[in-house]
Amino acid sequence: MPSEKEEKYMETHKATINRLEDKTSLILNIGEGEVLEIELTEDKPNEVKRVFNKLISFLKKGSFEFELEDEDEKEDLYFHICTDYVGQLNAELLSIYQELEDYQLLEKNE
Amino acid sequence: MKIDIHTHTKKCKQGDAESRNISTEKFDEIIRLTDVKILAITNHNHFDLQQYQEIKTKVHDTCQIWPGIELDIMENGLKAHLIVIPNPKNVNEFNDKVAELLIDKTPDNFIISIDETVSSFDDFDPIYIAHYFGKTPNLLDEGVARLIDLVKNETRVLKEASNAISAGIFISHGHNSIYGSDVQNWDEYQEISKYLPDLRLPVESFEQFCLLLEKDNATINTILDKKTPEPLHLNVFGVAELIDLDIYNDINVLFGSKGTGKTEILRSISKYYNDIGFENKVYESNALKLEVVYDLKGRNYDAESSTFEIDNCYAELSRLRSVTEKNVTSLSAYLRYFSVDETNRISRDLKIKNYTKEDSTSPERDFDEIRGLYDRFEQFIDFIGSDQILTDVVGEELITELNGVLKKISLKLKSVSKEKFRDLKSISLFNQIITVFVEEIARKTGQPQKPISTGFKEYASNRIKIERDLNKINESISQRIEPSIDYVGDLGDKGHLDCQTNVKIQNGFIGDTNYQPVKKNVTKTPQKSVASALRTLPNHIYANSLFEKINELKQIDNSDTITSISDLLLFYRHFTIDNEQYTPSTGESSMVLLHNELMEDKEIYLIDEPEKSLGNDYISNVIVPILKRHALSGKKIIIVTHDANIAVRTLPYNSIYREHDANGYYTFLGNPFTNSLKCKIEGKEDLDWKEISMKTLEGGRDAFGERGKIYGNT
Numbered sequence A: 001m002p003s004e005k006e007e008k009y010m011e012t013h014k015a016t017i018n019r020l021e022d023k024t025s026l027i028l029n030i031g032e033g034e035v036l037e038i039e040l041t042e043d044k045p046n047e048v049k050r051v052f053n054k055l056i057s058f059l060k061k062g063s064f065e066f067e068l069e070d071e072d073e074k075e076d077l078y079f080h081i082c083t084d085y086v087g088q089l090n091a092e093l094l095s096i097y098q099e100l101e102d103y104q105l106l107e108k109n110e
Numbered sequence B: 001m002k003i004d005i006h007t008h009t010k011k012c013k014q015g016d017a018e019s020r021n022i023s024t025e026k027f028d029e030i031i032r033l034t035d036v037k038i039l040a041i042t043n044h045n046h047f048d049l050q051q052y053q054e055i056k057t058k059v060h061d062t063c064q065i066w067p068g069i070e071l072d073i074m075e076n077g078l079k080a081h082l083i084v085i086p087n088p089k090n091v092n093e094f095n096d097k098v099a100e101l102l103i104d105k106t107p108d109n110f111i112i113s114i115d116e117t118v119s120s121f122d123d124f125d126p127i128y129i130a131h132y133f134g135k136t137p138n139l140l141d142e143g144v145a146r147l148i149d150l151v152k153n154e155t156r157v158l159k160e161a162s163n164a165i166s167a168g169i170f171i172s173h174g175h176n177s178i179y180g181s182d183v184q185n186w187d188e189y190q191e192i193s194k195y196l197p198d199l200r201l202p203v204e205s206f207e208q209f210c211l212l213l214e215k216d217n218a219t220i221n222t223i224l225d226k227k228t229p230e231p232l233h234l235n236v237f238g239v240a241e242l243i244d245l246d247i248y249n250d251i252n253v254l255f256g257s258k259g260t261g262k263t264e265i266l267r268s269i270s271k272y273y274n275d276i277g278f279e280n281k282v283y284e285s286n287a288l289k290l291e292v293v294y295d296l297k298g299r300n301y302d303a304e305s306s307t308f309e310i311d312n313c314y315a316e317l318s319r320l321r322s323v324t325e326k327n328v329t330s331l332s333a334y335l336r337y338f339s340v341d342e343t344n345r346i347s348r349d350l351k352i353k354n355y356t357k358e359d360s361t362s363p364e365r366d367f368d369e370i371r372g373l374y375d376r377f378e379q380f381i382d383f384i385g386s387d388q389i390l391t392d393v394v395g396e397e398l399i400t401e402l403n404g405v406l407k408k409i410s411l412k413l414k415s416v417s418k419e420k421f422r423d424l425k426s427i428s429l430f431n432q433i434i435t436v437f438v439e440e441i442a443r444k445t446g447q448p449q450k451p452i453s454t455g456f457k458e459y460a461s462n463r464i465k466i467e468r469d470l471n472k473i474n475e476s477i478s479q480r481i482e483p484s485i486d487y488v489g490d491l492g493d494k495g496h497l498d499c500q501t502n503v504k505i506q507n508g509f510i511g512d513t514n515y516q517p518v519k520k521n522v523t524k525t526p527q528k529s530v531a532s533a534l535r536t537l538p539n540h541i542y543a544n545s546l547f548e549k550i551n552e553l554k555q556i557d558n559s560d561t562i563t564s565i566s567d568l569l570l571f572y573r574h575f576t577i578d579n580e581q582y583t584p585s586t587g588e589s590s591m592v593l594l595h596n597e598l599m600e601d602k603e604i605y606l607i608d609e610p611e612k613s614l615g616n617d618y619i620s621n622v623i624v625p626i627l628k629r630h631a632l633s634g635k636k637i638i639i640v641t642h643d644a645n646i647a648v649r650t651l652p653y654n655s656i657y658r659e660h661d662a663n664g665y666y667t668f669l670g671n672p673f674t675n676s677l678k679c680k681i682e683g684k685e686d687l688d689w690k691e692i693s694m695k696t697l698e699g700g701r702d703a704f705g706e707r708g709k710i711y712g713n714t
Helices: A004-009 A045-059 A077-102 B024-032 B049-059 B088-101 B114-124 B141-150 B164-172 B186-193 B206-215 B262-275 B314-322 B331-339 B345-349 B361-386 B388-394 B396-445 B456-477 B524-540 B546-555 B586-599 B616-632 B644-649 B689-696 B700-706
Strands: A011-019 A024-031 A034-039 A064-068 B002-007 B036-041 B064-066 B069-075 B078-085 B127-131 B157-160 B229-234 B243-248 B251-256 B282-284 B484-490 B496-505 B569-577 B604-608 B636-640 B654-661 B664-671 B676-679
Touching: A011 A077, A024 A045, A024 A064, A024 A077, A034 A045, A045 A077, A045 B456, A064 A077, A077 B331, A077 B361, A077 B456, B002 B078, B002 B127, B024 B049, B024 B186, B036 B049, B049 B064, B049 B088, B064 B088, B069 B114, B069 B141, B078 B114, B078 B141, B088 B114, B114 B141, B127 B141, B127 B206, B141 B157, B229 B262, B243 B251, B243 B262, B243 B636, B243 B654, B243 B664, B251 B262, B251 B616, B251 B644, B251 B689, B262 B282, B262 B604, B262 B636, B262 B654, B314 B456, B314 B546, B345 B396, B361 B396, B388 B396, B456 B524, B484 B586, B524 B546, B586 B604, B586 B616, B616 B636, B616 B644, B644 B689, B654 B689, B664 B689, B676 B689
Parallel strands: A011 A064, B002 B036, B036 B064, B127 B157, B251 B636, B251 B654, B282 B604, B604 B636
Antiparallel strands: A011 A024, A024 A034, B069 B078, B078 B127, B229 B243, B484 B496, B496 B569, B654 B664, B664 B676
16 A cells, blocks of 8 residues: 555556557556557567556656546456556556665656 | 093193193003003193104004193083094194184183184094083083084084993984093003993094094994994805805995905895894895886786775676566466456455555565664674673763663664564565465466466566666776875985876776776776676666667677676876876886885895996985985995995995905905905905005095095095
8 A cells, every 4th residue: 555655746647448449458648648558459578568667767757556547438358457457557656666766766856 | 442532641720630740651651551542632721742742652553642632611601621632634733723822821711612612723624522411511502502503524523421321322312422531640541441432443543533423423332332243154155265254233335346256245145144034135236127016017916896995796797697587467368367257156256366466575675674773783782792891991881871772772673673574474475365366266267367467566676676786886887096106216306206006997988008907817898898888788777678788798708707896997007206107217217126125124235236227426315325324223234336435435334345366266354444454364465445445446536536535535
């Protein structure tokens, strides 16, 4: 669970599901117009790593989490996957933020 | 050989005893019963040229007689006695001056100032001997200082002590001192003379006595004297030519023509002293090169980064080489899990499988930190308890008070540590339960396993670890190391010669060809390439290209030789003057090496031809004063030389001369004070030290020319 201090400064970004005919993706709107995409219908580990690298870079600027908003309001397979995935990711983002903080690797722009 | 610089042959003043009067015949009788070989007649305010000449002639074969006078001095309202002994060559002029000063005066009412004394007698090349301290009426320190200020040669001013013990003490404090009989009754002179000072060396003339005065303060042997000859029996060239030498704890000069075995004798002396436990070595000029002595090429140079308080980063570099990428959880794993209906009722009811694992790394770090603090406090408490000296110094009460506070802190830390441990284990167990249930459910139901992590945490932690390692490595690499500067020697007007060792850590940019790797198993190419790669890696930490770049680093030829920051060290050693690079000439190198050899604190200095590659000025102005200083402090200095600057200007106590003729090799011993060289082999006539020195030594005539007056050279 995030501490009081962390909750105070934690930003919440929107995560959405983009369902297309040929593929479905989890879209992470990281802010500043940056959009990260994790394709759910095909395994692309390098793409996931690229997204993870971006997430670490953003974490250095401050703690954040994602909130899944499914505009289609479908409780389909992808919704369940993304709900679980975003939940796990949020916990891991918090853990890594703390690690960055403990090792003084955060960018000092406050 | 005794010397008496203060005698009376006449009752001159009313207070003088009659028993001071002595006839020439009686003087002759008495003096022959003693070991007195030099005697100065110093009557009170009176000089009798006729008596002086009679006595001198009478005893010329057994004792040197010097003229003199004991003057009543008035200085700053205080009366004192001052003896003036002119060079006997100037006795007539001295006699005239005394007569002039005593016109209309008697010895009883004569009085003179220091200024007038010096202006009257200093041209006669005299020795001044002032009554001092216990010898009354004495001249005070201010008066002595005034006298020293006025005379041409301050070594000619001596302080007259009342006895041998006082003279020894004055000498040991650096004052020229001597004492005489100040004879009251000639009938007692034979007994008194036994306690007169011995001269260190036989002196054959007034000039040579003055030479000895110039040599050092300790002209006379006293009870404090430690300067003695040590006989050596050397078998240098076989039993056919055994060599007997006396070595003084002073300067011993070994000279002679080339090819007379001087160097071999020096080595033999070295062996002799080494064998009896005086470690020494022969310093051979030009045998060493300065750049080798100071190891400019660094053949024996080694250093670790820790020498410069820089972490060697061994663990970090090792981890960087072995690190592997952490994989992320495949999205198809989620797809597979959520595509299958969960049909098993029990499985559906087991909600624990849906929990997300909690972060255990942060509590683990917290626990480690608190535990570390606790351990350090405990160690400190142990240290305080075990250090008796601390308790003794600070006191039991303070220690008890400190212990009380520390124990309170320790208890608090222990309590928090326990809490942190409990939290950590709770999380670990919780996470373990999730893992176990997820795996078991999948195994029992045959359904796909639920992914319990996106893999982000492991992936990011791995990268963070790499970032931390690279930060530490690059921080070490960026450190600047101050050059170390060692004093090499004095190059006179040019300044001090230093040896500067510059050490840098290769950062990928250093291309200066003067710099060489400190570590012998490392070459420059991998150093530069690895450092360059390490410098650029931080740009890739949060990019997919990171492991590609790490692999490139590992593939650099011989990159495996770079295992720590020490392996990136480069050095460049050179000489400097005033921080500017400087290459000393051969002569300058010789100067410095000899100077350094002589500046070492040793009992025995064995020097073979120190003059090689050296200028006269350096020998005279630098080397000779050092040799004299060592001689004064009782060190043994044995020098083979062809140079008159050394053999003459050092005023050696001992000159060893080697000569050869058709019949063989001969060793003569002598010194400048006796002006003779004697050979122990029967039939060999004594040699004239001065003549032989002038003939044999390079620059001999110049050296004697400069000291012509003192050596009696015309």
